[in-house]
Amino acid sequence: MGSWDIDTFQCIKTLSEHADVVTSLVHCNGYLFSSSLHCTIKVWFATERQNWELIYTRKEEYGVLVLCGMNDAETKPVFFCPCNDNIVRLYELPSFSEKGRIFSKREARAIERRPKNLFFTGNASGALTVWKWRLKPQEGSTSGS
Template identity: 50%
Template sequence: MLQVWNTESGAECSLNGPVGQVNALESVYNLLFAGVEDGVILAWKGTYETNITFQLAATLKGHTHGIISLVAGVVNRLYSGSKDHTIRVWDHENWQCIMTLNGHDDVVKSLMCWDKYLFSGSLDCTIKVWASTEDGSLEVIYTHSEEHGILALSGMTDPDVKPILYCSCSDKSIHLYELPTFTDRGRLFAKQEIQTLQIGPGGLFFTGDQTGLLTVYTWLAD
């Protein structure tokens, strides 16, 4: 079961439907997506005029193992990463899977859209950069290798407005890379694996690790 709150009114709504653990959430427009351990993606349509109400709109099936990551892209696209080592591309207007991306050899832990590219991070110790081809499919245009598995990806700009990729690895560190060259910009360290990264306003970014610690960082101007 999922719980949804209106942060202004405090109104609460319970969403039934998931069978098993919910590993990933994503929202776009009035849609809320949940990636579940049984390999299914559930989609709800919400209304917010008075009380919060959600209605189950679709059940997306295709993955053979649990969904671990979700991210919304442009042109009604939803991307899902799974324990079955694949990425699926969905059209959330007609609820169809339009593409299955193979290339990783382990769990796809994180997905990120940046500009016209899709980034995927996996426990196979690689980050793959995908781009559209002339026929509309996606292909890997670059693979970056790490010594440890990838747990989470996120990105923001530094004070010089240069795009920076944050990459959490299973060695309890976050690697910072300047895009598009993947130039090393340093590392951050934690006591346990950092499972989630989130970008905030005003140059802030947040990390959550397995000790239950939430840490807030900000860029310092040179």
């Protein structure tokens, strides 16, 4: 991966920590997330001098195809990680604890977020699926008494 000066179109920095094809990049709140078919997600942080430092590597069991971050219905940040085993893993950020999974007939190749708690997935079979976040029921709530 390279950093480019958009005025001169010159490469100013190359980040070369991945061992296979880089499949996706997502920039969010000063962090850069990158994924690879080498079964890794890497988290980078820009220092004051605009040098990108690798601060975390997450190992997945399968190759990572695309990354997408969004807020769930409760506005908590969630990271989508589709792998080439036909499963989209959902992780809470910043802990990367697993929030859930979406199972697909074929590899999910695209994820797009939309307002009003909607998001879309597209998979290798040509299917496009529309999803909606739902609020969790209040834990410990009781009725009557």
